[in-house]
Every structure is written in structure tokens, then in C-alpha cells.
Amino acid sequence: DAxxxxxxxxxxxxxxxxxxxxxxxxxxxxxxxxxxxxPGLGLRLIYYSFDVKDINKGEISDGYSVSRQAQAKFSLxxxxxxxxxxxxxxxxxxxxxxxxxxxxxGEGSRLTxx
Amino acid sequence: AQSVAxxxxxxxxxxxxxxxxxCTYSVSGNPYLFWYVQYPNRGLQFLLKYITGDNLxxxxxxxxxxFNKSQTSFHLKKPSxxxxxxxxxxxxxxxxxxxxxxxxxxxxxxxxxxxx
Numbered sequence: 001d002a003x004x005x006x007x008x009x010x011x012x013x014x015x016x017x018x019x020x021x022x023x024x025x026x027x028x029x030x031x032x033x034x035x036x037x038x039p040g041l042g043l044r045l046i047y048y049s050f051d052v053k054d055i056n057k058g059e060i061s062d063g064y065s066v067s068r069q070a071q072a073k074f075s076l077x078x079x080x081x082x083x084x085x086x087x088x089x090x091x092x093x094x095x096x097x098x099x100x101x102x103x104x105x106g107e108g109s110r111l112t113x114x
Numbered sequence: 115a116q117s118v119a120x121x122x123x124x125x126x127x128x129x130x131x132x133x134x135x136x137c138t139y140s141v142s143g144n145p146y147l148f149w150y151v152q153y154p155n156r157g158l159q160f161l162l163k164y165i166t167g168d169n170l171x172x173x174x175x176x177x178x179x180x181f182n183k184s185q186t187s188f189h190l191k192k193p194s195x196x197x198x199x200x201x202x203x204x205x206x207x208x209x210x211x212x213x214x215x216x217x218x219x220x221x222x223x224x225x226x227x228x229x230x
Contacts, residue, residue, distance in 0.1 A: 004157070031216070033216075040123075040222055041222060042204060042220040042221050042222045042223055043158075043204070043218075043220040044220075045217060045218075048217065058217070090157055090158070092157075092158075094216040102148070102160035102163065102216070103150075103158070103160065103216050103218065104160075105157030105158045105159070106157050107155070107156055107157045108155075108156075108157055
């Protein structure tokens with residue numbers, strides 16, 4: 001089983017719909033992140049979190065919100081989806097204590113907004 | 115702001131030949147640099163990092179990277195390419211140290227295609 005699990009893996013929706021992408025992890029890491037990947041643009045940080053009381057905006061947070069329901073769960077919401085939010089979304093985790101500096105990624109959620 | 119540039123969208127190499135995937139960086143202060151690989155329909159996987167110390171960093175799957183401060187480069191290399199190395203490669207730099215978060219700024223990615 002994957003250490004960082006994202007659901008759904010693929011989703012097609014219509015403009016204006018509310019969408020939630022969910023992420024859960026079994027790595028025991030405290031830090032979690034949401035990134036967006038677009039062809040030719042690489043990955044851009046949307047939100048990141050230390051714990052359930054800590055939410056921080058990243059580079060491109062407009063149009064998105066997040067919820068850290070527990071240390072292991074971090075959800076990304078699009079309140080009213082628009083076509084330019086069509087992208088591949090990645091959840092990632094990291095662990096301060098181990099200090100290795102690497103991010104551990106889920107397998108991605110591909111979202112298409114029509 | 116920290117940034118990295120990957121000047122090549124795609125690199126083509128024959129199996130068995132050496133490969134280089136280029137990355138240059140722009141940072142204020144000491145650079146913390148990373149390479150990640152993305153195989154089709156998968157998330158990114160960590161390959162290696164440079165924090166301090168030796169300029170030649172060894173990582174997973176036989177990859178290594180050379181840090182060059184004067185040229186502000188961090189090129190990924192492998193002495194002998196495999197077809198299975200074909201993937202999308204991302205260079206990244208840490209964007210500050212904000213209470214221990216790994217806020218990485220990624221390059222645009224370079225697709226490596228290794229032909230048999």
C-alpha cells in the first residue's frame with residue numbers, strides 16, 4: 001500500500017462545482033503539502049500545514065482551500081471549479097525530525113474541469 | 115526569490131551512453147538543491163540532494179549530481195543510461211526555512227528519453 005494516498009485519482013467535473021481532493025498518509029509525518037502540476041510549469045505550491053491548527057498559503061492559493069482534519073489527513077477543496085484549475089494535483093509529506101529534506105509524494109489526482 | 119531553470123524540455127540519449135540533465139539556480143544565501151524523478155502515472159520520487167559538503171552528490175538508481183557554485187549549476191548525471199531511466203526529471207531548490215517546512219520551488223521539468 002502507498003504511504004501517501006490520494007483520492008480520487010481521476011475526476012472530471014463541470015465549471016462551478018465544488019470538488020474535494022483527499023490525501024491520507026501512513027508515514028507519521030507532521031508536515032503536509034498540496035502542489036499543482038501543469039505541463040511546462042513544473043509544480044507550484046498551493047497550501048502547506050504543520051498540524052490541524054496550522055494552515056499556510058503557498059504560491060497559488062487563490063481559488064483553493066484546505067482542511068487538516070488530523071495529522072494524517074489533508075484535503076484540498078475547490079469551492080467553485082473553473083477550467084484553468086484543470087491540472088494534476090499532488091499531496092506530499094515531510095518530516096522535520098528526520099531532517100532529510102525530502103518530500104514524499106502521492107500518486108496524484110488528475111482533475112479536469114469542463 | 116529562489117528559482118531554478120531547466121533549459122531543456124527533452125533530452126535524448128542512447129542506452130549505455132552517459133546522460134546529463136541540466137539545472138541552474140538562482141538563490142540568496144546557501145542553496146539547498148534537489149532532484150526528483152516522475153515516472154508515468156506516478157508521483158515524484160526523491161533522487162538526491164545537495165546541502166553542503168562534497169560537490170559531487172550520489173543518489174538513487176546510479177544517479178549523481180555535480181554542484182558548481184561558480185556556474186550556479188546542479189546538473190544531474192549518470193555514466194550509463196538505461197531505457198528504464200526514461201522519465202520526467204525535476205530540479206528544485208528550497209525556498210527558505212520556514213519552521214522546518216520543505217517549501218520547494220521546482221523547475222519546469224526535463225523529459226529524458228533513452229532509446230534502446
